[in-house]
Amino acid sequence: RSIHGPGQNSPHTPITRPQSKDEPWGARGHATVVEGTDGRWWMIYHGYENGYWTLGRQALLEPIEWTDDGWFVAKGGDLGQPLAKPSGTSVGAHGMALSDDFKGKTLGSQWSFFNPAQDEYRRLNFTGKGLELQGKGETPRDSSPLTVIAGDQAYQYEVEMDIAPGAVGGALLFYSDRLYVGVGSNGEKFIMHRYGEERPARLTPSSKGGKLWLRVTNNRHIVTIHTSTDGRVWQKYPVQMEVSGYHHNVAGKFLALKPALYAAGDGKVTFRQFRYRALD
Structure with a gap:
């Protein structure tokens, strides 16, 4: 209940983990719990795409819910399909444009x-x-x-x-x-x-x-x-x-x-x- 302790292990540990080597995302971890703009709660963490370790660690969002007794549980399922993004956000579906004509006065942020x-x-x-x-x-x-x-x-x-x-x-x-x-x-x-x-x-x-x-x-x-x-x-x-x-x-x-x-x-x-x- 306090950052000063005493600590208590969650009864839901592990919060999330791979159930099969065939899952689309592996090596998931190092999560931070955040509240979205619409009041929903999420874990943001990194993971590797199955078969594409070459792409490096990618940022993932997984929804969570708070239990009546103050713990949280993961609600992302197998994460095999994209989930709806939080409402009120303006980020494009495909993220940052990578092409560059190199005509600017500074180096592009990509x-x-x-x-x-x-x-x-x-x-x-x-x-x-x-x-x-x-x-x-x-x-x-x-x-x-x-x-x-x-x-x-x-x-x-x-x-x-x-x-x-x-x-x-x-x-x-x-x-x-x-x-x-x-x-x-x-x-x-x-x-x-x-x-x-x-x-x-x-x-x-x-x-x-x-x-x-x-x-x-x-x-x-x-x-x-x-x-x-x-x-x-x-x-x-x-x-x-x-x-x-x-x-x-x-x-x-x-x-x-x-x-x-x-x-x-x-x-x-x-x-x-x-x-x-x-x-x-």
Whole structure:
């Protein structure tokens, strides 16, 4: 009855737990009890989507009810279908838009650097016609890529890149500095990133640079990459990748596999027209 105690265990413990390995959400926990705007009560906690640990911990709401003797019980059932959101809220059904034309004066709120230094933002230059990103390091591992959280099981994104002489730029699915996949280019040649390794082991920056479009498709863990020199005619990259193991149980850190853009080397990469869409 008081924060100072004495404490008493709930007779309903455990409040919620998996009943089967086939349930849609697992590893649920660390709940906070909150009252909604309409007077209903909820637990908000995190969990992993069954079969999609790559998406990382996702925020979940589960309804609760208070008992006559002052305890609460979970009322969410198996959570296999979405529940009606609390009335009075204005959040869209699909959440934040992830596409970005990079014409703004600041970095969109969907973006974040991986493992940023205190002055990481100085690498950015907002030209009004694209986002210039100063190269850093030599590979995605040490370049602090720009990442965006994707919550869909299947999705595709495209981006246009101007790669200046001395730079290497690319598009990735990035979990951590130990685990990522994707393709990079110096404007003339490609480098493949897989298992957090580079093939070939090193791509020398070009003295010419170049213009390139990349398309990354993650269709339920099967990753396909296309390249284009004009944004209209696309060529399939010859290697596909399977990424269902790119998650916490393999590499730790409680992170998620995210779409990411990187710039390495001494030059700059200008990114334009990042377009994200969910797939059926």
